[in-house]
Amino acid sequence: MPDSKKNIISQLRKDILLLEGFKLPQTGNADIFGLGPVEAAFPNGVFPAGTIHEMICPTPEQAAATAGFMTGIITSLMKQGGVCLWIGTSRKLFPPSLMGFDVEPDRMIFVDLQREKDVLWATEEALKCEGLAAVIVELREISFAQSRRLQLAVENSKVTGFLLRNDPRKAGTTTCVARWQITPLPSKLEGELPGVGFPRWQVDLLKVRNGYPGSWKIEWAGGRFVAIEETIAVNELQERKAG
Amino acid sequence: MQKRFVSIWFRHLITDWLTLRRPELKVVPFVFITPVRGRVVITAANALAESHGITTGMAAADAKAIVPSLEVVDDMPGQAAKLLKALGEWCIRYTPSIAIDLPDGLMLDVSGCAHLWGGERAYLGTIIKVLRSKGYDARGAMADTAGTAWAVARFGRLKPIIEPGAQADALLALPPAALRLEPIILERLQKLGFYTVKSFIGMGRSVLRRRFGQDFLLRLDQALGNKDEPLELLQPVEPYQERLPCLEPIRTATGIEIAIKKLLETLCQRLQGEGKGLRMAVLKCYRVDGQLVEVNIGTNRASHHIGHLFKLFQLKIASIEPALGIELFVLEAPKVEDMDPEQEVLWLPAGCGLADLSLAELLDRLANKIGAGNIHRYLPQEHHWPERSIKIAPSLREKPTTTWRTDRPRPSLLLPRPERIEVTALIPDYPPMLFIYKNKVHQVKKADGPERIEREWWLEAGEHRDYYYVEDQDGSRYWLFRSGHYSGNQAGQWFIHGFFA
Numbered sequence: 036m037p038d039s040k041k042n043i044i045s046q047l048r049k050d051i052l053l054l055e056g057f058k059l060p061q062t063g064n065a066d067i068f069g070l071g072p073v074e075a076a077f078p079n080g081v082f083p084a085g086t087i088h089e090m091i092c093p094t095p096e097q098a099a100a101t102a103g104f105m106t107g108i109i110t111s112l113m114k115q116g117g118v119c120l121w122i123g124t125s126r127k128l129f130p131p132s133l134m135g136f137d138v139e140p141d142r143m144i145f146v147d148l149q150r151e152k153d154v155l156w157a158t159e160e161a162l163k164c165e166g167l168a169a170v171i172v173e174l175r176e177i178s179f180a181q182s183r184r185l186q187l188a189v190e191n192s193k194v195t196g197f198l199l200r201n202d203p204r205k206a207g208t209t210t211c212v213a214r215w216q217i218t219p220l221p222s223k224l225e226g227e228l229p230g231v232g233f234p235r236w237q238v239d240l241l242k243v244r245n246g247y248p249g250s251w252k253i254e255w256a257g258g259r260f261v262a263i264e265e266t267i268a269v270n271e272l273q274e275r276k277a278g
Numbered sequence: 279m280q281k282r283f284v285s286i287w288f289r290h291l292i293t294d295w296l297t298l299r300r301p302e303l304k305v306v307p308f309v310f311i312t313p314v315r316g317r318v319v320i321t322a323a324n325a326l327a328e329s330h331g332i333t334t335g336m337a338a339a340d341a342k343a344i345v346p347s348l349e350v351v352d353d354m355p356g357q358a359a360k361l362l363k364a365l366g367e368w369c370i371r372y373t374p375s376i377a378i379d380l381p382d383g384l385m386l387d388v389s390g391c392a393h394l395w396g397g398e399r400a401y402l403g404t405i406i407k408v409l410r411s412k413g414y415d416a417r418g419a420m421a422d423t424a425g426t427a428w429a430v431a432r433f434g435r436l437k438p439i440i441e442p443g444a445q446a447d448a449l450l451a452l453p454p455a456a457l458r459l460e461p462i463i464l465e466r467l468q469k470l471g472f473y474t475v476k477s478f479i480g481m482g483r484s485v486l487r488r489r490f491g492q493d494f495l496l497r498l499d500q501a502l503g504n505k506d507e508p509l510e511l512l513q514p515v516e517p518y519q520e521r522l523p524c525l526e527p528i529r530t531a532t533g534i535e536i537a538i539k540k541l542l543e544t545l546c547q548r549l550q551g552e553g554k555g556l557r558m559a560v561l562k563c564y565r566v567d568g569q570l571v572e573v574n575i576g577t578n579r580a581s582h583h584i585g586h587l588f589k590l591f592q593l594k595i596a597s598i599e600p601a602l603g604i605e606l607f608v609l610e611a612p613k614v615e616d617m618d619p620e621q622e623v624l625w626l627p628a629g630c631g632l633a634d635l636s637l638a639e640l641l642d643r644l645a646n647k648i649g650a651g652n653i654h655r656y657l658p659q660e661h662h663w664p665e666r667s668i669k670i671a672p673s674l675r676e677k678p679t680t681t682w683r684t685d686r687p688r689p690s691l692l693l694p695r696p697e698r699i700e701v702t703a704l705i706p707d708y709p710p711m712l713f714i715y716k717n718k719v720h721q722v723k724k725a726d727g728p729e730r731i732e733r734e735w736w737l738e739a740g741e742h743r744d745y746y747y748v749e750d751q752d753g754s755r756y757w758l759f760r761s762g763h764y765s766g767n768q769a770g771q772w773f774i775h776g777f778f779a
Binding site: 161 | 724
């Protein structure tokens with residue numbers, strides 16, 4: 036009976052996903068991030084909130100673009116009045132810029148530390164706290180075991196974590212659900228208008244557990260994400276089943 | 279509650295002390311001296327010397343003439359205060375509230391203490407007897423007010439214990455000096471023939487104020503009990519304090535943990551009953567070797583949650599050095615605030631915002647480990663200058679006083695200080711055509727600006743800035759500015775200040 040076996044397997048898959056922190060799409064709750072085609076790359080077609088994402092940003096330009104993209108995601112996480120924590124050793128983020136992505140800067144709390152060791156400790160404590168909407172961490176290095184600790188913390192509290200990694204060579208294996216790279220793209224203006232247009236990025240999903248890595252062009256316009264074209268290349272060859 | 283005070287007067291405080299240290303002086307008349315304006319003056323004389331007619335303030339040469347065998351000792355400034363402090367601390371066994379009454383006395387607030395020694399007479403008798411047996415010539419008196427007790431201890435002849443409410447009668451026969459007045463007022467009273475309190479106590483207040491001033495009336499009121507006289511206590515009584523003496527000295531971390539838990543349980547129960555929460559707590563560990571180890575914690579909002587406070591202390595246990603062992607733990611809460619009782623919520627919102635309890639507890643843990651100065655939250659400030667457009671919020675509850683501005687683009691990343699760049703630009707106010715930053719040439723494809731931001735001249739002097747929002751050939755977006763106007767052959771006045779998303 037191959038049909039019932041298939042049923043069992045798909046049910047088990049769903050259970051595994053649930054255990055790993057992926058929520059099934061709820062009615063009326065789908066697509067709250069407005070990422071459109073990007074969300075289709077994730078299992079069940081839902082952006083996995085309540086998990087840890089890794090963002091690779093080696094240059095300051097990319098770091099700025101990453102901050103923008105991430106703030107756009109956090110906006111929907113903070114809709115219900117949550118608070119966000121930003122942990123790092125050398126923070127350059129300019130709080131008033133968050134207002135451009137509809138996040139009130141006074142609802143972001145910054146923890147500025149001197150030592151990398153303290154960063155990991157503070158991150159773990161923060162990820163355990165259920166009262167937070169998201170935790171953003173600037174990290175130089177993290178080992179697999181350390182990332183596992185963070186993952187365990189998140190599994191209980193359902194807080195969304197973002198690790199900002201500025202050195203791609205040190206990006207080894209981690210337990211993170213997804214690895215992103217955001218690169219700024221030239222903005223487009225209608226006609227021959229002068230000035231600079233809406234921020235536009237090349238969003239690369241380098242790794243995703245149980246999903247399909249890919250690359251998209253996304254613009255932040257009018258307070259929401261706008262996908263520029265349909266998925267350019269969902270790289271079927273790089274598809275990985277188990278992260 | 280009925281207040282009762284005891285004043286103790288040490289008639290020969292400093293000479294008694296020296297006699298105790300050098301017993302051979304017991305049978306010798308001796309004085310303390312100090313030079314004053316070229317004269318050597320006596321500052322204290324012992325009982326034997328006083329019986330020969332030697333008083334304080336007399337010149338040492340005159341005293342030598344009266345008693346040729348007089349011993350002379352150099353005065354030790356500050357010794358009296360030190361002695362009184364030690365005596366006061368010793369007296370804490372009789373009452374917890376003790377104040378030093380310079381130059382030669384102690385003031386004890388003994389309200390509600392006397393019955394433990396079997397009545398006021400026995401109580402005062404015990405104190406004076408013990409002090410005398412130690413070698414100090416002490417006199418004491420008890421009354422409803424500190425002023426009357428002071429007066430009776432020094433000038434009273436009949437009985438040392440004044441019944442409640444009888445301070446006016448007790449004062450009548452005493453000289454005006456018993457009211458602790460300034461020497462100049464005493465002199466005036468003397469000249470007017472007021473030799474006892476009786477002679478002026480019945481006069482009108484306005485008359486007395488006109489002649490002797492407001493201080494005079496204040497002293498009189500304090501002695502009679504019409505005005506309160508606050509005491510400056512030697513050891514202020516902490517309102518929220520718990521003690522835990524240990525039978526065996528504690529040396530292990532587990533032991534300290536148990537001690538903290540026990541102390542927190544009793545303290546938090548009390549705080550909870552009174553509807554309060556602590557903002558600051560100090561744990562004092564008294565070690566066997568006489569050392570005192572202190573750790574303190576602070577919280578962002580008032581809390582009487584045992585688990586949370588214990589977690590905060592747990593982070594500090596590593597810094598407690600028990601050495602040979604800790605025999606006494608004292609937990610104090612110097613800062614306590616009213617607490618609103620937590621309401622049960624029917625709908626739990628996804629994120630509860632800045633007022634969330636778990637967030638406050640998380641920030642407490644972080645602040646206690648890494649220091650509260652490393653946790654920042656920003657509020658808008660009404661300045662256009664980018665560096666000054668935000669300020670650090672002092673607390674979590676602080677709300678923005680102005681709105682965040684959204685009318686102008688602001689970069690995601692701001693460099694801590696602007697960095698110099700090489701630029702090719704058309705004058706007078708065109709955006710750059712290209713710029714070199716960190717040895718990389720960026721061709722400017724799109725640009726917005728300029729946005730001129732003036733420096734606030736009332737805060738600092740300097741040039742204004744013309745900001746441009748530019749995009750290069752790769753699509754990276756930057757915030758550049760030119761400092762000041764073009765003038766002559768001035769080069770290198772362009773800076774990069776930030777990166778846009």
